[in-house]
Amino acid sequence: MTFLSLANSVYERIRAHGEETYPHECCGALLGQSTPEGWRVIESIRAGNTRTDSAHNRYHIAPIELVRIQRSAREKGLEIAGFYHSHPDHPAQWSQTDFAEAHWLGCSYVITSVAKGKATITNSFLLAGTTEEDKRFEQESIRVENSPGEQNEQTLQETTSIKDQR
């Protein structure tokens, strides 16, 4: 199983985004660096959801916004590591629509479930495979980093439970 390392600020920001857009889906991009264990995400960029016709259960990022995000990543010496979106009042599991519309092979797709306006579970799925024909989602462990260079070895589930105890 691969890991997705998220800076704590990124983890908090993408979950907050899902709460802000509730009951609509939020979406955005994750910028980072490739490591032997998986992606290390340093920054997230919010994107607009163009699916205003069905924003409670669909998202779409305008391609021109992706062009600008890719340009921004390059200028910062980072890569597009993946994307995130929320599932309002729905589990943090990929759907058939997510799978059919997933084309960034080797990238991470992060999904946060937002229940009644509150972010709950966040999961990550690596789009594995080499072509459209053999692509598949593989769940990744999320590792939240407290600060640059200081890694929190706890998995997301452990981190969540610790926070819930506060």
Next chain:
Amino acid sequence: MTIYIPTPLRTYAGGKDAVEIGAATISEALTSLTSTYPELRKHLFTNEGKVRAFVNLYLNDEDVRYLPEKENSQVSGKDTLSIIPSIAGGNDSGQ
């Protein structure tokens, strides 16, 4: 012109995030790109040779689909062509 390669396709483009191509049109540039890196072809084009539906091509900040000449548009050395797979999805709640 410069062609920007998205993360998933860099494996098939020698690990490069950008490739410099000398070409007169977008179509020529893509032909040259896929001649240099043949493995890119199946990721960009259908068996019929058309650009896959989920692959977006942007000449600078313009969607190639909406250019008057589309892929036959003229390009110069300063132009950039971004290859951007689409991003979409959502839960299947159907509510």
